Amino acid sequence: MTNPILSTGLQLVQTSTWWGALAASQQSLVVETMRVKQVETDGVICQKNEVVDAWVGIASGLAKIASSSFEGKGVTLSGLPPGSWFGEGSLLKSELRRYEVIALRQTVVVTLPKSTFDHLLDHSIPFNRFLLAQINERLGLFIGTVETDRLLGPEGRVARALSQLFNPLLSPGVKPTLEISQSEVGLLTGLSRQRANQALQTLEKAGLVRIEYGSITVLNLQELGRFEG
């Protein structure tokens, strides 16, 4: 019997860019120690202030990293499409998780225990390179996000959020077309669904994306990333 959830998780690790560079023994360690679970819509994947003892990957579905300062009022920091891994920051520093991760819809997540993560860190150069590239990329995006929230209007924010979602380095598994509803775009950007709808139509008129029922196709990722008006 093949568990569909488990095979989705397996597919994630085996299609991750660092997988192919691992030695056979390291690959089997990953497979043996990884855990796969399904989280329902609005379900908590990671809680704020919890002890970080695992590296987490999104195998299917969609999630967001959010910081809930006080009740309910949360700011989305980043979207997490299938193929993305996160949590290495808190894992490396052995600190409590700074942010929470919430599933925007039914989502399959893979967790790799800290022991395995540390082993790869100690024994695989390619794995280290992957982490360096990912952390560096995140830093750049984060700085851009801070600017965006202050300076740009709704269109710019949607454009920024989308260009992050489709970032080939952080989300290798994302194809040009991503299945995401406009209400989910609203949740990611902190906009109402109605405003997200308007913004998306503007971006479509600008020729940057194509809007279809239940999905968005990015036509020009570079222009989308620097959209300002």
Next chain:
DNA sequence: TCATTAAATTGTT
């Protein structure tokens, strides 16, 4: 294969 229905998504106010 086609018709009907419910649910999800979208466009507009």
Next chain:
DNA sequence: AACAATTTAATGA
């Protein structure tokens, strides 16, 4: 927030 229109998926004739 509310409403109508559209798309999709599921069901059964």
